[in-house]
Amino acid sequence: METAHKRYAEVVIDSTVSELDRPFHYAVPERLSGSVEVGSLVLVPFSNRLAMAYVVGFTASTDAPNLKEISRVVDEPPLFDFDSMRLCRxxxxxxLCSMxxxxxxxxxxGRSRRVKQLVELTAGASGAVDAVTDPGGPAGSALETLLGAGGSMEMSALKSSMGAGPAGVGVAALEELGVAGRRFVLTRPAASPRSRLAVKLTDLAPGEDLPPLSPRQGDVVEHLRASGGLDSxxxxxxxxxxxxxxxxxxxxxxxxEISVEETLRRPRLTSGGEAPGTPTPNEEQAAAVARVVGRM
Structure with missing residues (x-):
């Protein structure tokens, strides 16, 4: 049995494979002891790779031999607490789905389940330059690339720029010098904001003294007036x-005035510019909600 003074985490691997739908034990290294809690997303060594996992509990002892340690904590707030975990169970x-x-x-x-690795300078530019004694080595090259990117870039981009081997060696050297660090974060969707061209009546339009307009121009002004002064x-x-x-x-x-404005992808439709209200469930929906609440 492992010594009782050490802390062990119970984690669920992010996988739909039924054989993996159970807690696995990993040792919590001292350097991560303050950042691992229930609901944390962590990276753990699993089957010769780093796998994302959810922390679901802790234990002071375990009979499992040769436990591996949690490698990294994803830089995100805990996804759930004990009550949310009960709901997920x-x-x-x-x-009949996996945990x-x-x-x-x-x-x-707005988060995906993909994790990206960021390398960031933790010291000022001048301090980082002074700390590197071999500007022509991997650490110096990595530092130069990071400075060119504003002090932060993805590890994948750094590897593309320097090569995988030199980038790994260079970043490790910068970490040892205390001038750079790595963060692991969930990627955001690649979708860009949706926009539209909007046409808005100016302050001149509501008045009676309008310049001469063609019939079609008059139709546009009247339509905008009827639409509250704005339409796509x-x-x-x-x-x-x-x-x-x-x-x-x-x-x-x-x-x-014609301008570009950002629009919601699935707006809740309202009439007359009224604020959206809380939707009222029908009889069948209300009964379903009551059954779910009663089982919680």
């Missing part, structure tokens, strides 16, 4: 059969 039991699949449901929005360019053209040149003419006359 209920989901796994009720819907790791249930844990993915509490993953922060595509909707406006579809509703009034106006052309792009019509809108540009109105913009030149100072009656409308």
């Amino acid at each position: 209920w989901i796994a039991d009720h819907y 790791s699949q249930a844990f993915r449901l509490v993953m922060p929005p 360019r595509s909707s406006l053209i579809a509703a009034t059969k106006a052309s792009s040149s019509t809108l540009k003419s109105l913009e030149a006359k100072g009656l409308v």
Whole structure:
């Protein structure tokens, strides 16, 4: 049996393989003792690779021989607490899925399950340069590349720039000198913000003294007035059969402004500019919610 004074973590490997759907024990190294807690995402050596895992508990002793240590803690707040973990266990039991699949449901929005490694300077540029005694060696090359990237870059990009071997040696040397460190974070989705062209009436348009307008231009102004003074360019053209040149003419006359604005990908539709309210479930939905709450 391992000595009782050491701390051991129980982790669930992020995998859908049924044989892995159980806790595994890993030793918590002293350097990570303050950052590993229930709900933490960690990287552990598993089957000759680093695997992502969820910390679900701790024990002071274990009969498992030759335990490996947790390698890294992913730089994210804990995904769940004890109550959330109980809910995930209920989901796994009720819907016959693995614990790791249930844990993915509490993953922060906008996060993927891929982990990327960042290398960052922890000292100022001048201090880092002074600490490196061999500017032409791997540490010096890694430092020069990091400084060129603003002091932070992904390890994969550093390897592409320097080569995998020199990058690994260089970063290890910078870490030993205390001027750089590594962080592991969840990647964000690659999707870019969605935008649209919006057409807005200016302060001149609501008045009665408008400059002479063509029938189509008049239709555009009236449509915008009826729409609260703002509409998307595509909707406006579809509703009034106006052309792009019509809108540009109105913009030149100072009656409308055309700009790019970011839009939600799945907005909750409302009418009259009212704030969205809480949706009311129908009878079947309310009964389903009551059953779920009753089983929690």
